[in-house]
Amino acid sequence: MSLTVGHVARLAGITVRTLHHYDEIGLLTPGERTHAGYRRYTDDDLIRLQQILLYRELGFPLDEIAVILDDPATDELTQLRRQHELLVRKTERLREVITAVERAIEARTRGIALTPAERLELFGAFTPEDHDAEVERRWGGSAAYEQSRRRVASYTRADWLELRAEAEAISRGLAAACEAGLPPDGEHAMDLAERHRGHISRWFYTCTFEIHRGLGELYVSDPRFTATYETLAPGLAAFLRSAIVANACRSGA
Amino acid sequence: MSLTVGHVARLAGITVRTLHHYDEIGLLTPGERTHAGYRRYTDDDLIRLQQILLYRELGFPLDEIAVILDDPATDELTQLRRQHELLVRKTERLREVITAVERAIEARTRGIALTPAERLELFGAFTPEDHDAEVERRWGGSAAYEQSRRRVASYTRADWLELRAEAEAISRGLAAACEAGLPPDGEHAMDLAERHRGHISRWFYTCTFEIHRGLGELYVSDPRFTATYETLAPGLAAFLRSAIVANACRSGA
DNA sequence: GTTGCGCCTCACCCGGCGTGAGGCTTCAGA
DNA sequence: TCTGAAGCCTCACGCCGGGTGAGGCGCAAC
Numbered sequence: 001m002s003l004t005v006g007h008v009a010r011l012a013g014i015t016v017r018t019l020h021h022y023d024e025i026g027l028l029t030p031g032e033r034t035h036a037g038y039r040r041y042t043d044d045d046l047i048r049l050q051q052i053l054l055y056r057e058l059g060f061p062l063d064e065i066a067v068i069l070d071d072p073a074t075d076e077l078t079q080l081r082r083q084h085e086l087l088v089r090k091t092e093r094l095r096e097v098i099t100a101v102e103r104a105i106e107a108r109t110r111g112i113a114l115t116p117a118e119r120l121e122l123f124g125a126f127t128p129e130d131h132d133a134e135v136e137r138r139w140g141g142s143a144a145y146e147q148s149r150r151r152v153a154s155y156t157r158a159d160w161l162e163l164r165a166e167a168e169a170i171s172r173g174l175a176a177a178c179e180a181g182l183p184p185d186g187e188h189a190m191d192l193a194e195r196h197r198g199h200i201s202r203w204f205y206t207c208t209f210e211i212h213r214g215l216g217e218l219y220v221s222d223p224r225f226t227a228t229y230e231t232l233a234p235g236l237a238a239f240l241r242s243a244i245v246a247n248a249c250r251s252g253a
Numbered sequence: 254m255s256l257t258v259g260h261v262a263r264l265a266g267i268t269v270r271t272l273h274h275y276d277e278i279g280l281l282t283p284g285e286r287t288h289a290g291y292r293r294y295t296d297d298d299l300i301r302l303q304q305i306l307l308y309r310e311l312g313f314p315l316d317e318i319a320v321i322l323d324d325p326a327t328d329e330l331t332q333l334r335r336q337h338e339l340l341v342r343k344t345e346r347l348r349e350v351i352t353a354v355e356r357a358i359e360a361r362t363r364g365i366a367l368t369p370a371e372r373l374e375l376f377g378a379f380t381p382e383d384h385d386a387e388v389e390r391r392w393g394g395s396a397a398y399e400q401s402r403r404r405v406a407s408y409t410r411a412d413w414l415e416l417r418a419e420a421e422a423i424s425r426g427l428a429a430a431c432e433a434g435l436p437p438d439g440e441h442a443m444d445l446a447e448r449h450r451g452h453i454s455r456w457f458y459t460c461t462f463e464i465h466r467g468l469g470e471l472y473v474s475d476p477r478f479t480a481t482y483e484t485l486a487p488g489l490a491a492f493l494r495s496a497i498v499a500n501a502c503r504s505g506a
Numbered sequence: 507g508t509t510g511c512g513c514c515t516c517a518c519c520c521g522g523c524g525t526g527a528g529g530c531t532t533c534a535g536a
Numbered sequence: 537t538c539t540g541a542a543g544c545c546t547c548a549c550g551c552c553g554g555g556t557g558a559g560g561c562g563c564a565a566c
Contacts, residue, residue, distance in 0.1 A: 006543065016544090021523060036531055038544060057350070061521075080358045087351045091344055097310070098340045105333045259512065269513085274554060289562055291513060315553075 002032060002040035012049055027066050028052060047076070054083050058090065166203075170195050174240055175233035184242030193240070193247035209248040216241035255285060255293035265302055280319050281305060304332055311339050419456075423448050427493055428486035437495035446493070446500035462501040469494035 009016045022028040023039065028049055031042035041049075048069065055065045069079070173192050182188055193212075200207040200215075207215075219229055219237045229237035262269045275281040276292065281302055284295035294302075301322060308318045322332070426445050435441055446465075453460040453468075460468075472482055472490045482490040 004544075015524080017524065018522085020546090025522095034531090034544095036544080037546090038531080054350070054354070063521090077358065077361050080354055080361065084351065084354050084358065087347060087354060091347050091351070094340060094344050094347065097307070098337065098344070101307070101333055101337050101340060105330065105337065257513075268555080270555065271553085273515090278553095287513095287562090289513080290515090291562080309553095 002030075002042050003046075005039050005041070008041045008046065008049065011046075012053060014053070022049075022052070022062075025062060025066075027062055051076075051079055051083075058083070058086050166199055170199055174243075175236055178233045178236045178239040184239045185246035189239070189243040190247040190250055193243040196240070196244070197247070209251060212244050213248055216244035255283075255295050256299075258283075258292050258294070261294045261299065261302065264299075265306060267306070275302075275305070275315075278315060278319075280315055300329070304329075304336075307336050311336070311343065419452055423452055424485055427496075428489055431486045431489045431492040437492045438499035442492070442496040443500040443503055446496040449493070449497070450500070462504060465497050466501055469497035 003011075005016045005019050009019055019028070019039070023030065028045060030039040031045050032040040034040060051069055052062075052065055055068060056062070060068070068074075074082075170192060174189075174196075177189050177192060178184075197207050197209070197212045200212075219241055229240060233239075256264070258269045258272050262272055272281070272292070276283065281298060283292040284298050285293040287293060304322055305315075305318055308321060309315070313321070321327075321335075327335075423445065427442075427449075430442050430445060431437075450460050450462070450465045453465075472494055482493060486492075
């Protein structure tokens with residue numbers, strides 16, 4: 001039940017030449033040859049080929065793949081586990097690139113230009129440490145959330161009306177500033193951002209500058225929030241985020 | 254404000270030689286040279302470089318990248334969209350490979366052996382139809398969010414305006430029904446809830462009745478959402494939740 | 507003014523195949 | 537039984553995307 005080069009090549013989606021090459025460099029030597037010299041690949045060869053192709057897809061050079069596969073200390077299951085981990089890491093890296101592109105698109109559609117250097121950094125460099133920070137920011141705020149729930153539960157209708165009026169005033173101010181083309185890091189926008197922060201602190205939970213910045217990120221990254229702001233004025237979500245950042249910087253945070 | 258080769262190389266995480274190479278083959282010619290012959294890269298050059306690196310990461314040969322980037326019919330935004338789509342496809346492919354490896358691991362740990370040919374097919378060939386269903390089941394929770402991000406990333410300003418108009422119409426209808434004292438489980442309210450669900454499905458992600466009910470809960474439990482609705486009409490958050498529940502029941506879900 | 511670093515242009519080299527050339531095997535069909 | 541088309545074999549050269557010097561100039565600082 002052994003297969004010829006052509007069969008294997010079609011099965012694996014590679015060329016015959018590639019199999020020849022792997023044979024030449026000793027990476028994958030077919031288990032048998034016919035008396036006429038034809039290569040015949042056994043089941044074990046196919047397994048090895050699959051491993052090779054996976055590591056290749058992951059970017060390993062062929063000689064390293066040979067070392068990895070010929071390590072007598074690791075069996076097939078270990079290989080699979082290692083491959084799995086590498087694959088997962090690769091998807092994570094890809095996700096980073098995707099979000100970078102998404103940000104670039106968002107920035108573009110809303111007319112905010114990143115500096116070219118910023119974009120290169122976004123894409124090229126690795127920033128492993130900001131990842132943890134982001135997760136923290138995202139799920140670490142559960143205390144604030146609890147606080148918020150408790151307070152909100154006791155609000156009367158009058159409270160809601162007051163809250164609503166205040167929120168609307170701030171939103172209107174922001175929308176107006178945004179549509180007027182004011183800079184998000186200008187005095188006025190920063191003041192509005194600070195009012196926004198105060199509003200949250202007063203009505204919901206203690207909103208530190210850090211939490212506030214997290215909210216800003218959320219407004220542009222989570223479409224449900226983005227939509228809320230974009231319906232008030234196009235580009236408002238990003239405008240608000242920038243204003244929040246500028247305001248936090250101004251306060252030395 | 255132009256940069257030298259060394260600076261650019263460090264920024265982008267590539268070597269000087271690579272930049273020389275790109276200059277040689279005409280893929281990226283620095284905007285200026287000093288009188289001594291030093292390359293000086295402008296902001297535009299950096300933007301182009303970022304695009305180049307993205308396409309390179311996606312596996313395009315350099316000459317094709319040149320063709321893509323020099324196509325006068327496509328602007329930067331179009332490029333970004335195309336890159337985005339390619340990246341998404343690549344992650345999808347990667348995910349397939351991961352599940353294939355996972356299956357191989359499962360089979361191994363349970364002592365069931367796939368035939369080598371099966372494994373090669375799993376890895377190499379395409380199996381599109383079982384893909385969707387299984388991925389759904391597996392990553393179901395975040396799938397909606399992913400979908401949403403993907404779609405939102407490609408929205409134009411006009412899209413946002415349309416979305417906004419639609420959302421406002423629904424909100425106004427809900428607020429009016431609420432203030433008029435209509436029952437949230439009445440025909441009218443249920444119809445509005447259904448329009449709400451359709452709105453989300455159309456613009457963000459496929460919103461099943463179950464997901465919709467989850468959103469309803471969110472609107473009354475998360476103050477950030479509650480506030481949004483309460484500002485439209487007092488009691489609206491709870492009204493909407495009830496309407497959503499009633500609508501889901503009506504549909505037999 | 508010289509020291510050190512960064513830049514320049516050749517020019518050769520390497521990995522991972524693609525792409526013939528020239529010749530043998532295999533197998534289906536006439 | 538013969539024949540032609542695939543498919544296989546072994547050289548052997550070529551291409552892409554750079555790596556890696558060699559040999560020399562430019563420039564800023566001490």
